[in-house]
Amino acid sequence: MFRKAKAPIEAWKTEGVPAPMVAPTPREPFVKRYRAFCFGLIGQRLDNLTSSDLLADQLKQAGMSVTPGMHRAVTIVTALIAMAVSFVVALVLFRFLLHSPDWYAYVGLLTVLTGGTVVAGFRFLLSSRIDTRKDRIERELPFTFSELSVLASTGTSPIELIRRMARRKHDPAMTSEFAKVAYRTDIQGKDLISALAETAKEAPSLALREAFWDLANMIHQGGNLDEYLRTKSEEVLVLKRIAQKSFIERLQTYVDMYVTLVLVGVLMGGVGAFLLNTLGQRTFGLDSNAILLLLAFGVVPVAVAMTSILISLAYARAEAK
Numbered sequence: 001m002f003r004k005a006k007a008p009i010e011a012w013k014t015e016g017v018p019a020p021m022v023a024p025t026p027r028e029p030f031v032k033r034y035r036a037f038c039f040g041l042i043g044q045r046l047d048n049l050t051s052s053d054l055l056a057d058q059l060k061q062a063g064m065s066v067t068p069g070m071h072r073a074v075t076i077v078t079a080l081i082a083m084a085v086s087f088v089v090a091l092v093l094f095r096f097l098l099h100s101p102d103w104y105a106y107v108g109l110l111t112v113l114t115g116g117t118v119v120a121g122f123r124f125l126l127s128s129r130i131d132t133r134k135d136r137i138e139r140e141l142p143f144t145f146s147e148l149s150v151l152a153s154t155g156t157s158p159i160e161l162i163r164r165m166a167r168r169k170h171d172p173a174m175t176s177e178f179a180k181v182a183y184r185t186d187i188q189g190k191d192l193i194s195a196l197a198e199t200a201k202e203a204p205s206l207a208l209r210e211a212f213w214d215l216a217n218m219i220h221q222g223g224n225l226d227e228y229l230r231t232k233s234e235e236v237l238v239l240k241r242i243a244q245k246s247f248i249e250r251l252q253t254y255v256d257m258y259v260t261l262v263l264v265g266v267l268m269g270g271v272g273a274f275l276l277n278t279l280g281q282r283t284f285g286l287d288s289n290a291i292l293l294l295l296a297f298g299v300v301p302v303a304v305a306m307t308s309i310l311i312s313l314a315y316a317r318a319e320a321k
Helices: 008-015 031-050 052-059 068-097 104-155 158-166 171-184 192-202 208-221 224-281 288-320
Strands: none
Touching: 031 068, 052 068, 052 104, 052 192, 068 104, 104 158, 104 171, 104 208, 104 224, 158 171, 158 192, 171 192, 171 208, 192 208, 208 224, 224 288
8 A cells, every 4th residue: 555544634635625614723724714604604505506617627726625615605705895895995085085076986986896806816816826836837847757767767667656756755746746646546446547637637737637648548558658758858848948938028018017007107197187286177076186195095006016916926937937
């Protein structure tokens, strides 16, 4: 036997399948308690009423041990809380501080915009986690293929190759993928070909999926495993260089966005506010002072924060490569 069976909850985590709901203790992190609260509120009903294989696959690819219903419940509850807070803040700002005659329109617009932003943020978070896992796996792929090639040249059997790769202490992303294959064969009793195919289906990286499918085909039909692994390692290194070039181009785009939106856009907004003040006019129910306040304490911080987040994410992904 490859290894001892894990505790029930740990076994679920290894498989990337949502674990059964367990009542959180006060010592558990706030995120776990919040997820449990949202699941108990509406998440369980959503799981029973609807099924989403696509969302379930995306959650597995992101490495998130939650059900589709729990994920939707957290998104909905968080959006409602954010909308309530936005409603109060916008009401105080436009009704009592800025005294805008169209305060109700601004309050409604910001409330709806906040809810939409939260929903879009959860979608972006899921996509970002999938991309992060993919990048970590593809960073380790060339070295993993090289190591597999050396082991295969010694005549090691395929199942023993998987077991040895799952026992490694380095390259945690790829080691985790091999551990999933080993778990399916040694704990669940599946054959190696089925275990490779199922793990490939949940992998976020197309390169890894193709590699596992090719391994399964070669084990089934036979082939030169050592030569295939050496060739695959060289192909992945070429893809890695292309990804690094893409990052440089993406970073230049973010810099152009920052200059255009934050510097030029805010400057033009300020000039427009001064012109309104000179003419004694109002726009969208706001005078020049209100526009300058919104630019200084609303638009500028949000624009700088969003640009910084985009650059940080791009840099983190480049470092992972």
